[in-house]
Amino acid sequence: MKKALKIIGIILIIIIVAISSIFIYDRATINNQYKIGEKNLLIPIIIYHDIVESKDEIQFDYMQTTFDTFKEQINGLIKYGYKPITYKDLIEYSKGEKAINKKSFIITFDDGYDGVYNYAYPFAVENNIPITSFLINNDVGTEGYYTWDEAREMDKSGFVSIYSHSMKHDDYDKYKPEDLLEDVNTSLSQIEEELGHSIEKVFTYPCGLYSEEGRKLLEENGIVQNFTDSKINQSNKLNIYGLHRMYALEDPAWKIILKIEYRHFRYGG
Numbered sequence: 001m002k003k004a005l006k007i008i009g010i011i012l013i014i015i016i017v018a019i020s021s022i023f024i025y026d027r028a029t030i031n032n033q034y035k036i037g038e039k040n041l042l043i044p045i046i047i048y049h050d051i052v053e054s055k056d057e058i059q060f061d062y063m064q065t066t067f068d069t070f071k072e073q074i075n076g077l078i079k080y081g082y083k084p085i086t087y088k089d090l091i092e093y094s095k096g097e098k099a100i101n102k103k104s105f106i107i108t109f110d111d112g113y114d115g116v117y118n119y120a121y122p123f124a125v126e127n128n129i130p131i132t133s134f135l136i137n138n139d140v141g142t143e144g145y146y147t148w149d150e151a152r153e154m155d156k157s158g159f160v161s162i163y164s165h166s167m168k169h170d171d172y173d174k175y176k177p178e179d180l181l182e183d184v185n186t187s188l189s190q191i192e193e194e195l196g197h198s199i200e201k202v203f204t205y206p207c208g209l210y211s212e213e214g215r216k217l218l219e220e221n222g223i224v225q226n227f228t229d230s231k232i233n234q235s236n237k238l239n240i241y242g243l244h245r246m247y248a249l250e251d252p253a254w255k256i257i258l259k260i261e262y263r264h265f266r267y268g269g
């Protein structure tokens, strides 16, 4: 009998310690900010293309997202404690100059469609959320894409960062590294000229197509690079010259979070 009581006592103590350590852990980490190296963080970068009003306008699930789905996804992630950050934040974090929230994420739009201007931009302003648009210089102002005036307006708001998705959306994995570098530099300097100020050097490969030689040359020139590979960034392996990005598709926020965790498990921790 005495022995049984002792065992129950030990089990109770273990349970109390386990529960209280969860609370202590939570109190120690909730709302905490970490500099690189302090803690292994997952930093998802989410890819969108165009935002549309209704489901009839969806041709491919990775290309068009309805405004309602987009709002649900972003509001949901924020509700679960995720905080949208900018590439500037990420670059400063990677240099150890800035701390970021333990659940940070980046919202990106490829190609420069007018859905970014019509839907994502007003939503970003209204909700105090930073977003990033990667434009194709030669497509700016053509049918379906926002104009330079609209780009300037979004940039001035302070909620939209505009970077390069190349001059002409080609298969850049087939380019000579020097030609890729020239294309990206031309694109970035034209954006700076149009916006009237300097920008961080950030580039996203069209269709995620890149060669290792090209990537290396851009890295040597200090150009932050984004892939489209459905992998997840981990702070202890963070390489801003080859950032991983994932699609949100039509997934609800909880499913996006499950995928973030799955990718952590799948691609190593």
Ligand SMILES: [Zn+2]
Pocket: 110, 111, 165, 169, 206, 207
């Ligand atoms: Zn693209």
